Amino acid sequence: MDKKSLMVTIAVLGGTGKEGKGLAYRWANAGYRVLIGSRSSERAVTAASEIIELLEGSGSVVGTSNQEAAQGANIVVLTVPYSAHRETLESVKDLLKGKLLIDVTVPLVPPKVSKVQMPAAGSAAQEAKEIVGEGVEVVAAFQNISYEHLLSEDDVDCDVLVTGTSKDARTEAITLVEAAGFTGWDAGPIENSVVVEGLTSVLININKQYGSTHAGIKITGAKNK
Numbered sequence: 261m262d263k264k265s266l267m268v269t270i271a272v273l274g275g276t277g278k279e280g281k282g283l284a285y286r287w288a289n290a291g292y293r294v295l296i297g298s299r300s301s302e303r304a305v306t307a308a309s310e311i312i313e314l315l316e317g318s319g320s321v322v323g324t325s326n327q328e329a330a331q332g333a334n335i336v337v338l339t340v341p342y343s344a345h346r347e348t349l350e351s352v353k354d355l356l357k358g359k360l361l362i363d364v365t366v367p368l369v370p371p372k373v374s375k376v377q378m379p380a381a382g383s384a385a386q387e388a389k390e391i392v393g394e395g396v397e398v399v400a401a402f403q404n405i406s407y408e409h410l411l412s413e414d415d416v417d418c419d420v421l422v423t424g425t426s427k428d429a430r431t432e433a434i435t436l437v438e439a440a441g442f443t444g445w446d447a448g449p450i451e452n453s454v455v456v457e458g459l460t461s462v463l464i465n466i467n468k469q470y471g472s473t474h475a476g477i478k479i480t481g482a483k484n485k
């Protein structure tokens with residue numbers, strides 16, 4: 261546990277769900293203080309207890325509303341289905357000023373989740389930037405990491421592509437990617453998130469055609485550190 265992690269509080273909005281709970285577990289395991297956000301504080305408290313149980317009683321994980329979680333955190337991570345993306349962001353946007361927002365949302369349009377369908381803004385992350393406005397750095401990350409990898413301490417052979425509104429924001433997010441146990445790559449400006457979000461539908465296609473459940477990606481031909 262490094263000193264930096266002790267000073268950072270991460271809110272995971274929608275942290276009661278599959279992807280958010282897994283990321284919350286990984287960050288709590290790395291020593292971060294984690295707030296689980298939900299539309300229902302009761303559900304968030306239950307999710308927090310489940311994570312603490314997995315951590316055998318160690319770790320700082322507290323369940324609360326999405327708004328209280330966003331207010332109490334330095335970094336806010338959004339893990340809700342795309343259908344809830346705008347509504348959730350609208351409900352917390354005034355609490356995000358000066359903070360880093362990490363958007364994990366993939367703009368899937370059920371039932372055709374294996375087909376890339378981007379919103380008018382270009383991508384979910386660009387839409388998030390439009391909604392939260394000035395004073396909030398937005399990063400897109402983890403779209404290609406299946407939740408099935410997250411609720412264990414196993415090493416996972418998948419990389420995370422990080423795009424975002426500034427180099428500093430991407431660097432800060434890569435610290436969290438590494439804390440979660442993955443190799444993070446600076447994949448450039450937020451406009452590039454369209455490729456990363458779109459890759460998720462490609463991976464869902466691969467899962468369907470090759471009988472897998474958690475296909476991922478790995479960068480080759482470049483050295484990371």
Ligand SMILES: NC(=O)c1ccc[n+]([C@@H]2O[C@H](COP(=O)([O-])OP(=O)(O)OC[C@H]3O[C@@H](n4cnc5c(N)ncnc54)[C@H](OP(=O)(O)O)[C@@H]3O)[C@@H](O)[C@H]2O)c1
Nearest residue numbers: 274276277278279298299339340341344365366403406407
């Ligand atoms: N699952 C994966 O493997 C995976 C991988 C990469 C990226 N992602 C992306 O991560 C995001 C979350 O995925 P997930 O599988 O974790 O989703 P999920 O389990 O279906 O939902 C996550 C949470 O979002 C909240 N939510 C659900 N419907 C909502 C609604 N209509 N309005 C407001 N909040 C709602 C719920 O929290 P409360 O009811 O507690 O508020 C729920 O627990 C998605 O955008 C997904 O594409 C998922």
